[in-house]
Amino acid sequence: MDLNKPLGMSLQVLRTPEKQQTVIKFGDLCVGGHGKVIMAGPCAVESYTQLDTVASFLKQYGVQVLRGGAYKPRTSPYSFQGLRKQGVKILHEVATKHSMLSISEMLDTSFRSLFEKYIDIIQIGSRNMQNFELLKLVGKMNKPVFLKRGFMATLEEYLYAAEYIMLQGNSQVMLCERGIRTFETYTRNTLDLAGMVLLKKYTHLPVIVDVSHSLGRKDIISEVTKAVLAAGADGIMIEVHNNPAVAKSDKFQQLSLDEFVGFRQEIAKFV
Ligand code: PEP
Ligand code: MN
Numbered sequence: 444m445d446l447n448k449p450l451g452m453s454l455q456v457l458r459t460p461e462k463q464q465t466v467i468k469f470g471d472l473c474v475g476g477h478g479k480v481i482m483a484g485p486c487a488v489e490s491y492t493q494l495d496t497v498a499s500f501l502k503q504y505g506v507q508v509l510r511g512g513a514y515k516p517r518t519s520p521y522s523f524q525g526l527r528k529q530g531v532k533i534l535h536e537v538a539t540k541h542s543m544l545s546i547s548e549m550l551d552t553s554f555r556s557l558f559e560k561y562i563d564i565i566q567i568g569s570r571n572m573q574n575f576e577l578l579k580l581v582g583k584m585n586k587p588v589f590l591k592r593g594f595m596a597t598l599e600e601y602l603y604a605a606e607y608i609m610l611q612g613n614s615q616v617m618l619c620e621r622g623i624r625t626f627e628t629y630t631r632n633t634l635d636l637a638g639m640v641l642l643k644k645y646t647h648l649p650v651i652v653d654v655s656h657s658l659g660r661k662d663i664i665s666e667v668t669k670a671v672l673a674a675g676a677d678g679i680m681i682e683v684h685n686n687p688a689v690a691k692s693d694k695f696q697q698l699s700l701d702e703f704v705g706f707r708q709e710i711a712k713f714v
Contacts, residue, residue: 449599449645455609456602456616458647465647467587467615469544469563472507474587474617475649479714480678482546482651483703484510485685486693487523488530494537496685500700502541504707508564509534509543510680514550515692516570523691528557535561546589552580559584569594569621569656572604582611591619591653598638605648617649618642619680622657631659631696634667636674643675650675655682655696664698665709672713679714681706 453459466475474480483501488494488511498509513530515523526533531547531554538545546564549555550571558565564587571577572593581588588608592601601618608616620639622632634657642650652671654664668679684690684697698706 454606456605456646462647475677479672481506482508482510482680483683486682486697487512487515487691488526488533489691491533493685494533497683498537498541507543508546509538510546513547516550516568531557531561552577564589572596575607578604578607579611582608582613587615589617589619591621594624594632598641617651619651619653621653632657639676640674649677651678651680652676653680659696661696661698665706668710669713
């Protein structure tokens with residue numbers, strides 16, 4: 444690979460002298476501009492009360508984008524699969540109530556109209572990064588797409604996945620580094636910090652880091668967040684739950700509301 448020009452050809456995702464930076468605008472909020480965005484919320488929407496509690500709290504701390512999985516891609520079929528359609532509707536209702544934007548994972552092409560109606564930002568999960576029909580479909584939707592890096596994907600494969608979306612006419616694509624699988628076990632995935640910087644260098648797309656899924660733990664989340672923001676990430680995604688101990692998924696990595704307050708203070712110089 445030509446180190447200065449990945450893929451050896453001019454793809455739409457690549458930064459050029461004419462196309463330096465994509466900025467995705469949602470009213471006052473600009474992703475990819477000078478500011479940094481915080482996308483936060485529980486791993487999964489579990490109930491209206493749970494999400495409303497978390498959202499009203501996060502809103503007070505300036506969080507503008509509310510996350511919550513409704514269709515959960517779980518490793519085990521015995522694990523909580525999400526509230527599905529009801530979860531999408533709860534996320535919409537709560538986000539609207541608090542004037543926040545909603546982001547949720549669209550697992551399958553068949554959910555297009557549901558997501559089109561209720562969700563502001565369409566998340567494509569790590570496990571679906573190379574679901575090419577799904578990529579083509581969201582490329583035709585008139586909604587920003589948050590494309591997570593596959594945990595087994597090279598940067599080159601990731602760039603091609605983003606290209607699939609852009610080629611269909613959707614230029615509102617955000618990239619998300621969420622850690623890749625390595626031999627290391629002390630973190631759930633290995634955060635590819637250099638890869639994140641290279642995505643910024645090579646593409647004009649906003650790049651967000653999901654610090655929660657990268658780490659799978661929360662004791663070092665402030666330090667790691669400071670590092671990714673200092674290195675140029677356009678923002679972070681982080682999981683926050685009102686009672687992580689009883690969360691239906693990812694209980695070890697979700698911050699409690701109190702922990703979020705401490706976290707927010709720790710990273711204040713960077714965002
Ligand atoms: C998520 O953000 O809810 C999620 C499942 O993440 P990933 O696709 O990165 O594993
Ligand atoms: Mn999760």
